[in-house]
Structures are given as C-alpha cells and as structure tokens.
Amino acid sequence: MAEPVSHVTAQMPRAKLAGLLLFFLGPAVVIYTLFSIYPLVATMALSTYTSDPSGSRSFVGLANFRTLLGDALWSKPFWNALGNNLIFFIVHMCVQNPVGIALAGLLSLPGVRLKGFYRTVMFLPTMLSVVIVGFSWNLILSPLWGVASGALKAVGLGSLFAPWLGLESSALVTLSLISVWQFVGIPMMLIYAALLNIPEELIDAARVDGLGQFRIFFHIKLPLVLPTISLVSVLTFVANFNAFDLIYSVKGALAGPNFATDILGTFFYRTFFGNQLQLGNPTMGAAVATVMFFIILLGLCLYLFLVQRRIRRYAF
Amino acid sequence: MTTDQRARSIGVHLVLIAYSLLAVGPILLVVMNSFKVRSAIFGSPLAPPDASTFSLIGYEKVFRSSHILLYYSNSLIVTLVSMALVLLFGAMAAWALTEYRFRGSTALALFLSIGIMVPIRLGSVAILNMMRSAGLNDTLTALVLVYVAQGLPMSIFILSEFIQQIPKDLRDAARCDGVPETRIFFEVVAPLLRPAIATVAVFTIVPIWNDLWFPLILTSSDSTHTVTLGVQQFLGQYITDWNSVLAALSMAILPVVIIYVILSRQLIAGLTSGAVK
Numbered sequence: 001m002a003e004p005v006s007h008v009t010a011q012m013p014r015a016k017l018a019g020l021l022l023f024f025l026g027p028a029v030v031i032y033t034l035f036s037i038y039p040l041v042a043t044m045a046l047s048t049y050t051s052d053p054s055g056s057r058s059f060v061g062l063a064n065f066r067t068l069l070g071d072a073l074w075s076k077p078f079w080n081a082l083g084n085n086l087i088f089f090i091v092h093m094c095v096q097n098p099v100g101i102a103l104a105g106l107l108s109l110p111g112v113r114l115k116g117f118y119r120t121v122m123f124l125p126t127m128l129s130v131v132i133v134g135f136s137w138n139l140i141l142s143p144l145w146g147v148a149s150g151a152l153k154a155v156g157l158g159s160l161f162a163p164w165l166g167l168e169s170s171a172l173v174t175l176s177l178i179s180v181w182q183f184v185g186i187p188m189m190l191i192y193a194a195l196l197n198i199p200e201e202l203i204d205a206a207r208v209d210g211l212g213q214f215r216i217f218f219h220i221k222l223p224l225v226l227p228t229i230s231l232v233s234v235l236t237f238v239a240n241f242n243a244f245d246l247i248y249s250v251k252g253a254l255a256g257p258n259f260a261t262d263i264l265g266t267f268f269y270r271t272f273f274g275n276q277l278q279l280g281n282p283t284m285g286a287a288v289a290t291v292m293f294f295i296i297l298l299g300l301c302l303y304l305f306l307v308q309r310r311i312r313r314y315a316f
Numbered sequence: 317m318t319t320d321q322r323a324r325s326i327g328v329h330l331v332l333i334a335y336s337l338l339a340v341g342p343i344l345l346v347v348m349n350s351f352k353v354r355s356a357i358f359g360s361p362l363a364p365p366d367a368s369t370f371s372l373i374g375y376e377k378v379f380r381s382s383h384i385l386l387y388y389s390n391s392l393i394v395t396l397v398s399m400a401l402v403l404l405f406g407a408m409a410a411w412a413l414t415e416y417r418f419r420g421s422t423a424l425a426l427f428l429s430i431g432i433m434v435p436i437r438l439g440s441v442a443i444l445n446m447m448r449s450a451g452l453n454d455t456l457t458a459l460v461l462v463y464v465a466q467g468l469p470m471s472i473f474i475l476s477e478f479i480q481q482i483p484k485d486l487r488d489a490a491r492c493d494g495v496p497e498t499r500i501f502f503e504v505v506a507p508l509l510r511p512a513i514a515t516v517a518v519f520t521i522v523p524i525w526n527d528l529w530f531p532l533i534l535t536s537s538d539s540t541h542t543v544t545l546g547v548q549q550f551l552g553q554y555i556t557d558w559n560s561v562l563a564a565l566s567m568a569i570l571p572v573v574i575i576y577v578i579l580s581r582q583l584i585a586g587l588t589s590g591a592v593k
Contacts, residue, residue: 017416020497024412025424028405028468035465036431039439039446046441103335106328114329120580121336124343127576129526131548132568136346139561147345147361181338189584213324234433242435245528249548265437272441273533282441289438300433 040293047286057283064287078288080259081267082295084172088263089240091176092183097232099180100187105217107188108195119192126185130245137178138250141165165250168260175261179246183239187232194228195221230307237299241292244269264292343569350374350562357558374563378550381560383538384567387546394456394542395525398463402520405464406471407479407509411501413472414479415487431469436462437529444533458534459542463527467520474519478512479505514579514586525572543568 012020047064049057068074103122107115125133141148141164149161164174198221206216244265247255253275255262270278272285348364349357356369363369378384413425436443443462444453452458482505490500531545541549547568554560576583 021412024408028409032465032468035461036436039442042442043439118332119584122339125339127572129544131528131544132565135551136342140342286441293438
C-alpha cells in the first residue's frame with residue numbers, strides 16, 4: 001500500500017474531520033477508557049492505600065508491596081502461586097504449542113481429505129466454557145466413576161492410574177494438561193492459517209530439489225511461520241494470568257490440595273474477596289493485581305526486545 | 317498413488333482420527349451418560365443409552381431445582397447486546413483509525429491495544445467499586461459494559477485489517493458523488509465487514525459467553541446469574557447427584573455445540589482468512 005489515506009479525506013476541512021472523529025471514535029474510546037483503562041489505573045492507585053475495619057482509607061505508599069513480598073504470611077503463598085503459574089505456562093509451551101504445530105502441519109499436507117471435518121472436531125473443545133471442561137474432566141478422572149482407570153486397564157496399564165487431580169504432586173500438571181486439551185485449537189488454527197499463506201512456488205521448488213514432506217516442513221515451512229509461533233507464545237503467556245476459571249471450578253478458591261494448584265488468579269481472588277480462612281482485603285487485592293500487571297509487562301518487554309527483534313518477517 | 321504414498325496417507329489419517337477422538341470423546345461421554353439411569357452411568361459408562369437404561373431424570377432435577385432457563389436468557393441478553401456493541405463501536409473506531417489521517421492516531425491505536433495484552437480482570441477491584449457507587453452492582457448492564465470494554469481492542473484490531481483490504485476506489489467514488497462520510501461507512505463499508513464477524517466472534521464473543529470471573533464478582537443474586545455461573549453453582553451444590561451433574565453439564569454444552577456446528581464453516585473460514593496473523 002503506497003497511499004494509506006485517500007486524497008479525498010486528506011483535503012477535508014479540520015472542523016469536519018474533528019466532528020467525524022468524535023462520532024466514529026467517541027463511543028469506543030469512552031467505554032474502553034472508563035471500564036478498562038481507568039479501573040486498571042484506579043486499582044494501582046488503590047494498592048498504595050490501606051483500609052481499616054471501619055472502611056476509612058489511608059495512604060501507606062509501598063507498604064502493601066513490602067507486606068506482600070516481605071511478610072512470610074503473604075510472600076509464601078505469593079511465590080507459591082507465581083511458581084505454579086510458571087509451571088502452568090511451561091506445560092502449555094511444551095505440550096500445547098508443539099501439538100498445535102504438529103496438527104497444523106498434518107492438516108496442511110497436500111491431498112489430505114476431510115480437512116474441514118478434522119478442523120471442526122479438533123477446535124470444538126476451545127468453544128466450550130472452561131468451567132464445563134474442568135468439571136467434565138473432574139468426573140472422567142474421578143476414581144468414583146472409573147472411566148479413566150477402566151480405559152487404562154483396557155490397554156493393560158491399569159496400574160498407572162492414580163487420582164491425579166487429588167494428589168499434591170500431580171494436580172497442577174493434570175490441570176495444565178486439561179487446559180492444553182481445551183485450547184490446543186488456537187495455536188493449531190493460527191499456525192494452519194499461516195502455513196496456508198506460504199506461496200506454492202516455494203514448496204514446489206523444494207519438491208523439485210528432491211526434499212521430502214518431512215524436510216520441507218522443518219526446513220522451509222516452520223521457519224516461515226515463526227512470527228505466528230511467537231505470537232502464539234505471547235497469547236499463551238497472557239492467557240496464563242487469566243487461568244482462574246479452571247482452577248476455581250475444579251478445585252475451589254482454596255486451590256487444593258494444600259494450595260498445590262494455587263496460581264496468581266486464585267490468589268488474587270482469595271485476597272480480594274476472602275474465603276473460609278481470611279477476610280477479603282481490597283487494598284491488598286489491588287496490590288496483588290498491580291504485581292501481576294508488572295509481571296505481564298515484564299514478560300511483554302522481554303518478548304519485544306529479545307524475541308521480536310530477532311525474528312525476520314518475510315513478505316510474499 | 318504409490319503404495320508408499322498410500323501408507324503415509326493412512327498414517328496421517330490415523331493420527332488425525334486419534335486426536336479427533338481425544339478431542340470429542342470426553343464431551344461425548346458426558347452428554348451420552350446424562351441420558352442414562354444412575355446404575356448404567358456407573359455400570360457401563362462407555363455404552364450409549366438403550367431402551368432399558370434411557371432416562372431423563374437428571375434433566376428433570378435440573379429444571380426443578382435451578383432456574384436454568386433464566387440463566388440462559390441472561391447469558392443470551394448479555395452476549396447479544398455486548399456483541400452488537402462490540403461490533404458497532406469496534407467497526408466505527410476501526411474505520412476512523414484506518415481511514416482518516418489525524419495527529420495522535422498512532423498513539424490512540426497504541427492506547428487501544430493495551431487492552432489486547434493486559435487482562436481487564438486486573439482492574440476488578442476498581443470495577444466493583446465503580447459499579448457499586450453507580451448502583452449497577454448485580455445488574456446485567458454492569459456485565460455488558462465490562463464485556464464491551466474488554467472486547468473492543470481485539471475487535472478494532474481485527475476489523476482494521478479487514479477495512480484495509482476493502483478497495484480504496486469504492487469509498488472515493490462515493491465521496492466524489494458527494495455521499496456523506498457516515499453514509500459511506502454504514503451503507504458501503506459496514507456491509508462488506510460481514511465476513512469479519514466470525515473472527516471477531518471467536519476472539520471476543522465466545523469468551524463472553526463462557527466467562528466465570530465477572531459474573532462471579534459482579535452478580536450476587538440468582539436472577540442475574542449467567543449459564544456459566546449458574547451451572548457452576550449448581551454443580552457445587554449437587555456434586556454427589558451424578559444424574560443432575562451430567563445433565564447440567566450437557567445443558568451447558570449442547571447449545572454451544574449446536575450453534576458451533578451450524579456456523580463452523582464461517583467461523584473457521586474467518587479464522588484462517590489471515591485477518592489475525
């Protein structure tokens with residue numbers, strides 16, 4: 001595109017342009033600013049206050065953050081939740097994205113029939129509510145129902161079965177894998193779309209040179225869709241901080257057993273709203289949200305400066 | 317086709333079939349067992365319901381002990397109103413950002429894109445305070461406002477890419493005929509955005525229907541619960557009643573699956589059209 005703006009609009013009188021901008025941009029900017037940006041800023045401001053039982057608030061500077069990171073009563077669950085978030089993220093990066101890439105690669109092979117059917121079926125879990133998916137897996141993995149243990153027994157691996165969701169050692173990884181099962185459709189679709197955009201001539205040239213499908217995929221297609229893969233990684237990173245629904249619906253706000261599945265989302269919810277063990281504390285909740293915000297910001301900056309700059313984009 | 321190629325093609329299909337089974341198996345299992353009597357749910361979980369094991373007792377219980385239809389209508393209202401506003405305001409803003417040159421447009425685009433990367437949930441403490449002081453606490457309006465704010469950045473991003481693909485000549489021709497800008501947008505450009513609706517729907521509307529967080533925080537009475545929250549609370553209460561639990565899960569799954577199957581062609585075409593790269 002050599003000329004992004006048409007000549008006609010470039011010659012528009014100023015007052016008319018201002019009126020049009022107000023009309024077209026006004027509603028979106030007002031709603032977005034009021035209900036998205038303002039609450040974020042107000043939450044950060046609130047994190048520098050403390051409230052006493054009577055409800056009056058007083059400014060305390062960074063004291064909430066010192067408590068959160070310094071007081072063992074707060075810092076232990078905080079680091080535990082952050083560590084669990086990291087495990088949750090790593091499982092997604094190591095399982096969800098490779099499986100998504102592999103499925104996209106298979107679907108984009110020339111001459112595979114029933115593509116539409118496979119895509120539709122594989123994307124189905126992504127459309128469902130996390131709550132429903134979490135609960136359904138909860139039933140399936142339950143020793144009470146015995147579907148999972150029965151299935152393992154049928155293939156002679158009955159001894160491998162354990163109540164994975166109930167054990168402190170395996171609950172978090174199991175929940176991560178449930179989330180992977182649900183959301184693998186997103187990397188699959190985005191990478192599939194990117195693979196379709198690779199020009200035929202490139203693939204044909206490689207084939208003429210005698211490369212097999214396997215090497216074509218790894219040496220030609222995969223490097224060309226790297227920008228999409230890095231976008232998927234960023235989406236995975238941000239989604240990681242939204243993963244409250246799954247833990248809450250399967251394990252409740254206490255993220256049992258013994259906080260083994262506690263992530264920042266559930267920790268934030270408990271701090272803000274309270275639970276059986278503690279009263280809700282909005283100002284500490286705001287402090288937790290602020291820390292989460294800076295962790296996301298740090299992750300995005302690392303991505304922009306370390307990864308994005310090194311990725312070369314190919315224009316076709 | 318040589319035997320070698322045939323063997324490879326069979327291998328590819330085996331992998332795809334295996335993964336497809338893994339993807340739908342659990343959903344099928346829950347829906348299938350929701351139509352069975354309790355003894356059959358536990359006795360032969362993998363068998364489809366037959367004449368002797370068929371039962372709708374779980375569904376009867378769900379209808380009797382929860383306001384599931386009310387939850388459906390709440391979810392429907394919230395999702396449809398949010399979708400209409402996200403699409404309308406999103407398309408209008410995307411149009412202004414791509415079509416007009418003005419000072420600060422890049423800054424504004426950056427400002428709007430913050431919402432794509434930073435989850436709006438982090439502002440929950442302040443959102444709840446705001447809704448309380450505006451008297452909107454425990455209303456569907458509060459949910460709609462939050463969801464529109466949440467959906468706008470992504471929809472503006474996707475719709476901008478679509479608007480850029482519309483030929484410039486089309487609107488300039490209309491301009492030369494003296495058609496006002498608002499009519500150019502609503503009568504020439506907006507109808508051309510129809511294919512983008514599917515992409516916007518996947519990225520902004522589906523998360524609204526499925527959301528648990530904001531209903532949990534902003535609605536407290538049963539009459540404002542959405543399906544996701546209503547079913548979640550029902551499941552918590554009736555956790556030992558397997559008929560009801562499976563029926564409630566199926567009732568949350570089936571409408572989504574039916575709509576998805578009807579619209580899947582457009583949805584997937586929208587997703588793979590390259591608007592999101």
